[in-house]
Amino acid sequence: MTKIRPHIQSLADLQSERLRLKSSYLLREEALKSNAKTYIHQFSPLYFLNKLTNSKTLFKIDEKTNITGKMMSVILPFILNKTLFRGSGLITKTLGALISGKIGNSLDADQITGAISHIKSFITSIFSKSEKKSKPLNFADYGIPPDSETY
Structure with missing residues (x-):
């Protein structure tokens, strides 16, 4: 089986291919790191303890x-x-x-x-x-009738 390699004709093509490969490499690295973290987390004693005590x-x-x-x-x-x-x-x-x-x-x-x-x-x-049985609030009556002019 032969790999299909891009046809590179100039220095700009080479630079773009190098950047593409580098970004592909970084994406694969992040995917491997996240998969490894989930794998390790899955078999940690703390994970088993949390899973059993749920x-x-x-x-x-x-x-x-x-x-x-x-x-x-x-x-x-x-x-x-x-x-x-x-x-x-x-x-x-x-x-x-x-x-x-x-x-x-x-x-x-x-x-x-x-x-x-x-x-x-x-x-x-x-x-x-017991909290509801507390005394209701009594308003102070100062003796001013409601019909007065000061009301």
């Missing part, structure tokens, strides 16, 4: 493996035994752990985030009501 990715992983359900089946009995069943006996704690473990296993990420958003909205509504 909320959409977490929900997809949770749909397949139910990680939050497994975590809640362990955490929920522990929390209940430390708070609600603190003074209870062994049988009560065991039954509470079994029931809360089953309930925790059935929970998924959507239900947990929904419960957290409901709690957040409830707390914000409580604080917004």
Whole structure:
């Protein structure tokens, strides 16, 4: 296969061909640099960490493996035994752990985030009501009747 080379007849043709080749070289260099940067960025540990901790990715992983359900089946009995069943006996704690473990296993990420958003909205509504209960502004009455000439 033979390459087709431009026919150069003068010094101006040579200079223009040299500038064309140099610009082509610079464009290819920039393309290679940008491709290398995206390639390196794609396989960096920070990129993998950000990709794995993305909320959409977490929900997809949770749909397949139910990680939050497994975590809640362990955490929920522990929390209940430390708070609600603190003074209870062994049988009560065991039954509470079994029931809360089953309930925790059935929970998924959507239900947990929904419960957290409901709690957040409830707390914000409580604080917004306390701000609304503040006294209305009373205007000072200096005793000038509205029919007077100074009004």
